[in-house]
Amino acid sequence: MSDAYVGQIILFGGNWAPENWALCDGKIMKIHDHPALYTILGIRFGGDGRETFGLPDLRSRVPVGIGQGEGLGAYAIGATGGVETVTLLADQMPSHTHAITAMNTLGTQADPTDAFLAQTADPSGMNPNTPSYVPSATTGKVPLNQGSVSTAGASAPHTNMPPYLALNYIICVNGLYPGRN
Numbered sequence: 001m002s003d004a005y006v007g008q009i010i011l012f013g014g015n016w017a018p019e020n021w022a023l024c025d026g027k028i029m030k031i032h033d034h035p036a037l038y039t040i041l042g043i044r045f046g047g048d049g050r051e052t053f054g055l056p057d058l059r060s061r062v063p064v065g066i067g068q069g070e071g072l073g074a075y076a077i078g079a080t081g082g083v084e085t086v087t088l089l090a091d092q093m094p095s096h097t098h099a100i101t102a103m104n105t106l107g108t109q110a111d112p113t114d115a116f117l118a119q120t121a122d123p124s125g126m127n128p129n130t131p132s133y134v135p136s137a138t139t140g141k142v143p144l145n146q147g148s149v150s151t152a153g154a155s156a157p158h159t160n161m162p163p164y165l166a167l168n169y170i171i172c173v174n175g176l177y178p179g180r181n
Contacts, residue, residue, distance in 0.1 A: 004172040007040035009056070009063075012170045024169035026057030037173050044078035058169040060084075085157035109135060 004010075009024060017023045028047055031038045038053045046054025061080070068074035102117035109115060115135050 004175040005178040006036045006172055006175050007178065008172045008175070009058075009169055011167045013167055015168065017168070017170045020172060020174040021170040022055055022173045024056045024058040024171050026059070027055045028052045029055060029173075034173050036177050037171075040178075055171055056169075063169075084159060084161065086160045087155055087157045 004020070012018070012021070022029075026046065029037070029052065031047075031051055031053055034053075041053055041055070043049040043053050045056045046052075056078075062082075064075055066075050066077045066079075103119070105118055106121055107118035
C-alpha cells in the first residue's frame with residue numbers, strides 16, 4: 001500500500017510484516033529511525049521519549065475504540081484491560097434454587113451411598129439401621145424443602161472469549177503523513 005498513512009493499523013494474514021510496515025508486537029523503536037511515527041504514537045505504548053518509543057502490542061488483544069459509547073465505559077488511547085479467564089462468584093450469578101428430590105416409598109437400604117432419600121419405617125428416626133434410602137429413583141420422586149443444599153461448583157476459572165481467528169496487526173512505519181482534518 002503505497003498510500004498508507006504512517007500509524008495506520010490493519011490486519012494482515014502473513015506471519016511477517018511487509019516493507020514499510022511493522023508487526024504490532026510492542027517492539028521498541030528508535031525515534032531517529034522513525035520520527036514521523038513517533039510524532040503520532042509518542043510514548044503511550046512504551047519507550048523513554050528521548051531515544052525510543054514503543055509500537056502498540058496487539059498480540060492476543062482485541063482493539064476497542066477510544067472514548068465512551070452510549071451506556072458503555074470510557075477508554076483512553078493506549079489503555080489496556082481485560083482477562084482471558086474469569087471466576088464467577090456466587091453474588092455474580094442470578095438468584096436461583098436447586099431442587100432436592102426424595103422417594104415417596106419406603107426405604108430398602110440403610111447406606112446412603114449412591115442412593116436417594118426415602119420414607120423410613122421408623123417414624124422416630126432414632127434407629128440408624130432403618131432403611132431410609134432406595135438405590136434408584138426412576139418413579140415416585142417428590143420435591144423436598146429447598147432450605148439447604150450443599151455447595152456446587154469448584155470456583156475454577158473459565159474462558160470468556162467469543163470464537164476467534166488469529167491474524168497479525170501491522171502498523172505503517174513509512175508512508176504518507178496524515179494531515180489533521
